[in-house]
Amino acid sequence: MKPYKEMSKEELLSLKAELDKQFKDAESKGLKLDMSRGKQSVAQLDMTMSIMDTLDSKSVLKTEGGMDCRNYGLMDGIPEAKKLIGDIMGVPAQNVIVFGNSSLSIMYDIISNAMTHGIMGNTPWCKLDKVKFLCPAPGYDRHFKITEHFGIEMITIPMTADGPDMDMVEKYVNSDEAVKGIWCVPKYSNPLGISYSDETVKRFANLKPAAKDFRIIWDNAYAVHDLYKDKHDEILEILSECEKAGNPDMVFELCSTSKISFAGAGISGLAASLNNLDHIRKSMTVRTIGYDKVNQLRHVRFFKDINGIKAHMMKHADIIRPKFEAVLSVLDRELEGLEIGEWTKPIGGYFISFDSMEGCAKAIVAKCKEAGVVLTGAGATFPYGNDPKDSNIRIAPTFPTPEEMAAATDLFVLCVKLVSVNKLLENMN
Secondary structure, three states: OOOOOHHOOOHHHHHHHHHHHHHHHOOOOOEEEEOOOOOOOOOHHHHHHHHHHOHHHHHHHEEOEEEEEEOOOOOOOHHHHHHHHHHHOOOOOOHEEEEEOOHHHHHHHHHHHHHHHHHHHOOOOOHOOOOOEEEEEEOOOHHHHHHHHHEEEEEEEEEEEEEEEHHHHHHHHHOOEEEEEEEEOOOOOOOOOOOHHHHHHHHHHHOOOOOOEEEEEOOOOOOOOEOOOOOOOOOHHHHHHHOOOOOOOOOOEEEEOOOOOOOOOOOOEEEHHHHHHHHHHHHHHOOOOOOOHHHHHHHHHHHHOOHHHHHHHHHHHHHHHHHHHHHHHHHHHHOOOOOOOOOOOOOOOOEEEEOOOOOOOOHHHHHHOOEEEOOOOOOOOOOHOOOOOOOOOEOOOOOOOOHHHHHHHHHHHHHHHHHHHHHHHHHHH
């Protein structure tokens, strides 16, 4: 079929009648599928169930150094867990603090403490006239919700195939003292699935911030989330790059096992310079007497080391790879050449990013919902939920089965076609 934009009004009207009929048929199937969030499937969660057998009432719940994990102490994490989390991020254990199950909570606390108490002796952000944050977009909606929650002005930075537009990043960071940070998902970014190039990482490390308390929030959520054993992305390690560039304190790096073990019962970690960690520990001593060291020990004994993590993640890949391939197969088969959409083909991470014709994303998402397929809200991948082109849609293939995923994608492409035809007809009037 030729591109929709080359069709006459009569051709589009005929196509619309056919698509309307197909949509009514699809509605009658009563689908109830959720592609809105990057959740593990039941099969992935079941695969990790034996972690619950790692410890029992007869287990010796002590670290290698003899610390009793049932008691107080080691507020910033047991040494073995620090090493495991550090190895995931590629940083030394001494640069790691281990927290609870959520890296999002760590990021929230970083911003909250910066607002109320400042970073390493600098003025608390709440006492400043203006605080700004750079937000590469399309990006992770929950990052944007944190900065929006605290009333921080968000500046959209376009994404490229190599990462954020670094010319814009450098311009803002190096010249505006009100710019205090930037959100980053450097590997298999949410939702594009792209990884930052070596040049991009080096340019980040060599920033010359106007603000002394500028921080890069390096959310390395998909550090070990490759879909293929024989092809995967590697990114430069940001902490060491910052140190080489004379900016050792400029970055907070995070990861978690939320999509490795259990989302609700995993462990998370923060990697940063020793100066930053000392600063964070001061507020930690007020906030907590320590996180779940028994769970940290459970994870260490189950995975053993980074090789155990990687082997486990290849099992994850075997489960979710067919779902990604099912989506991409339908998109390629049904939309290739029609010029009504473009999509990414990631080799890792948890999402596929789809760009519709301008002004169509909200209508596509709404149309899918009518027929029983829930997608992430259009615009969610931009600050303030405002996609200026109303075109980006995040597809999360992991939770449904491959068969459900194919059915959901069939409906999705039908809605893309229908909404695109309606848009073109509207533009003709």
